[in-house]
Amino acid sequence: MFLLVTGHQGSGGTGDGGAGDGGDGSGDAGIRAGVRAARRTRVLKAAGLALAGVLVLGAGAAGWVYWQLNGNIRSVDIDGALGDDRPAGPPPASPDASGPASPVPTGSLNILVLGSDSRGGAENRALGGGDSAGARSDTAMVVHLGAGRRAATVVSIPRDTLVDRPACPLEDGESTRAASGVMFNSAYEVGGPVCAVKTVESLTDVRMDHYVEIDFAGFARLVDALGGVTVTTEEDIDDDRSHLTLDAGTHHLDGTDALALARTRYDIGDGSDLGRIGLQHQLVKALLEQIADEDLLTSPTRLYRVADTVTGSLTTDTGLDSLGELTRLAQSLRDLPPDGVTTLTMPVVPAPWDRNRVVADEPEAGELWASLTG
Template sequence: MFLVVMEHDESGDGTEPVVRRRVLKAVGLTLAGVLVLGIGTAGWVYWHLNHNIKSVDINGALGDDRPPKAVASPSAAASPLPSGSLNILVLGSDSRSGKANAELGGGDSTGARSDTAMVVHIDEGRTAATVVSIPRDTLVTRPSCPTPSGGTTSVAYGTMFNSAYSLGGPVCAVKTVESLTGVRMDHYLEIDFSGFAKLVNAVGGVTVTTDEDIDDDQSHLHLKAGTHLLDGTHALALARTRHGIGDGSDLGRIGLQQKLVKALLQQISSTSLLTSPAKLYQVADAVTGSLTTDTGLDSLGELTKLGQSLRSLSADHVRTVMMPVVTAPSDANRVVAREPEAGELWASLK
């Protein structure tokens, strides 16, 4: 970039225009350098965030043996942004791999389980949503799942729901949920321990009100009943606690997890991310750094488009429920879907 300004030489010796041109040229080159540096930094940020995301080709692995996709209305198909209904399986993984996860989760560094499972149904128009939690203690029929080696697993009856992820990863988790619900999962999102904690910290913590004291040595959480601003470590502990509340089952924990989801949505919506590039990057890095998606959401562009399509969805219009369950006849410490209520709930999400 060259900036040249021709002005009258009041000195009469012809030196002033030359000096001005040199100064302005230097300024122009400096500005050009800053611009190039900015573009380069933006390019690196995009590359970094894009390469943070891990993905699994679930559609390719499962093929056509799945529930049908929802048919979008003509108005949804004509919208500049996607506006049709969506069903997204969201899993919280208790993976201990990596130093950050090990410090937060402890325990064995091998393997992982789906510690939290939620089916997020977004209504057509994307102004309202329903989040359905599936207790991990639910006994299900786990279908035959493809394995990375090219084989298949055997069908298992009356097995723990979260065994699907342990055995066959995201592909088997999606197939098991679709078998249980009869609902097609349009997308898959998984975030691990450290990613959730980093996200909560990036948005400044979450405010949650507990109705009873929580005293759980296993999750390292000790809270008096009341309202608390929780950092990432304590929010994760709240999401995982089960022995310090209620009867110690997974059902009591689900209520806390649903409170956390709404609190996190409210905090994100109240945080001026667009006016703070540093905070926006911190949030984006926290999310993408611990995220696994299906191949339909495995780029920053696709995630951004999804986020833009949800701009009119507020936390006040997110309903949280749990899949209706009853105690399993075979095991008092396990549950099974309560029918016909569970079937009616899933049918409402198609």
């Protein structure tokens, strides 16, 4: 309204009908240009306010997302519980004098990864966790990241391995009793993550720099969040205990079936844990390929879903119990291709006193573990 009134005065205020605008209608054009300029100013101002609002909301949302994802992670202070009575860690990486210091770690690292058959919650029970209380380490893998993080070795420890389990500290200040010739997976059952780490370090004489645990439900949700996983089986599977039936061939599995495949043992090979480990190694490589093929950054919603699933399914040591530390670990693996991962099983032989159990095959097992200390 003010611009129109002002324009009217400008077009005839001189009283000569044209002296102010050249007499050829250019005054009207000037008025229209002024109106358009003012409108552009209002539009730009509105756009600027909207953008500022989006940025403020975005920053708030980002802060909320970080807070939620960070709060999802559960942790155990393994370093504090075990103290200094542990194998020596790897030597620190030498700084690169030719370039700027990088916050992303590149030194060698050993991570104990456990899949636990937790009995906690209806979802875990429905997926095979059983009805009793407590949990056991259903799957155990030592992941060795080589210096430079361009290659990795994954070594599985059969859960049926008989070991000498050391005394382990408990949260109440007491300790578990040391035991000889017991199943490896009993360590987690009697002393939780701390005892699992201590037992692995006793077995391997290799320090576990970090600890990561995922339960049944978390693994299934992760596979679903990634859109499933494609695997190829070399033989028919019809396992009543894992509730999985598959013909030999290539299959795209959802989370429930992928978990069932990871737990299958009685209908493949000789029915031992070694056959199941072979299937688990297939799954590890298939999941790495799936993650490598996914461009999660193009879908913030899907990226959030995967991140929420991962963080909500993990228990870690206190060195990895923040979104920042997990992100730094992930960033350090950006140059690790799926074919740079080697999967192995600790060399074992049947236990002389129990043919249904195995023991470490020495010296081969010791030589393998020694190769992971550099």
